[in-house]
Amino acid sequence: MSPQDNSAGRRNTLHRPICDFVDSLLEVCLRSGRQPVVFPDHLGGTLPNAAAKAALSTYSKSLSKQVSPKGVRVARVSPGWIETESAVELAKRLAAEHNVDVEKGKQMIMTLIGGVPIGRPSKPEEIANLIAFIASDRAGTITGTEYVIDGGTVPTA
Numbered sequence: 001m002s003p004q005d006n007s008a009g010r011r012n013t014l015h016r017p018i019c020d021f022v023d024s025l026l027e028v029c030l031r032s033g034r035q036p037v038v039f040p041d042h043l044g045g046t047l048p049n050a051a052a053k054a055a056l057s058t059y060s061k062s063l064s065k066q067v068s069p070k071g072v073r074v075a076r077v078s079p080g081w082i083e084t085e086s087a088v089e090l091a092k093r094l095a096a097e098h099n100v101d102v103e104k105g106k107q108m109i110m111t112l113i114g115g116v117p118i119g120r121p122s123k124p125e126e127i128a129n130l131i132a133f134i135a136s137d138r139a140g141t142i143t144g145t146e147y148v149i150d151g152g153t154v155p156t157a
Contacts, residue, residue, distance in 0.1 A: 053078075057146060064144030073143035075134045080150025081113055083121040117152030 057076065064074035081087065087109070088102070095105030110116045130149055133139055148154060 060146070061144050068143045073134075073140075075139075075142055075144075076146040077127065077131055077134070078146055078148045078150070078154075079122055079127050080148075080153045081109065081116060081121040082127060083123055087121060114153060116150070120151065122149055122151060 060074055060076045067074065083106075091102050091105035091109055093105070094100075094108050095102045098104070098108070100108075106121070110119075110121070127149060130147060134142060134147065
């Protein structure tokens with residue numbers, strides 16, 4: 001199966017750039033064999049984005065079943081709030097607008113997103129460490145699954 005075998009159907013339901021990216025990624029993975037495909041799932045919180053996340057979840061699981069027999073693993077990483085430079089800038093702006101310190105600005109963001117039980121956002125390197133593990137040989141049997149790394153924000157069963 002080439003990545004293009006199923007691309008026309010995917011383009012009817014997913015955005016073209018995403019499909020082009022996945023096609024290119026799959027082509028590299030299928031040629032080299034035994035390479036993981038990790039979908040970062042940080043699409044925001046609006047209704048269209050929630051629908052896109054649900055579609056990505058189903059797509060990732062389906063893709064996993066198609067390509068795992070060929071040695072390509074597929075996993076999805078769903079981070080919560082990440083303390084990026086832009087997130088810190090947002091916290092600074094909120095802090096300035098409300099005459100509080102930056103930590104209070106961060107607390108305001110955490111409250112707006114429903115709280116973060118560990119009391120802080122994830123650090124970019126924490127997300128990178130998870131992805132590095134999933135992509136490593138130590139996770140050689142992990143495929144078709146999702147990893148939520150959000151400090152406990154979203155309750156899971």
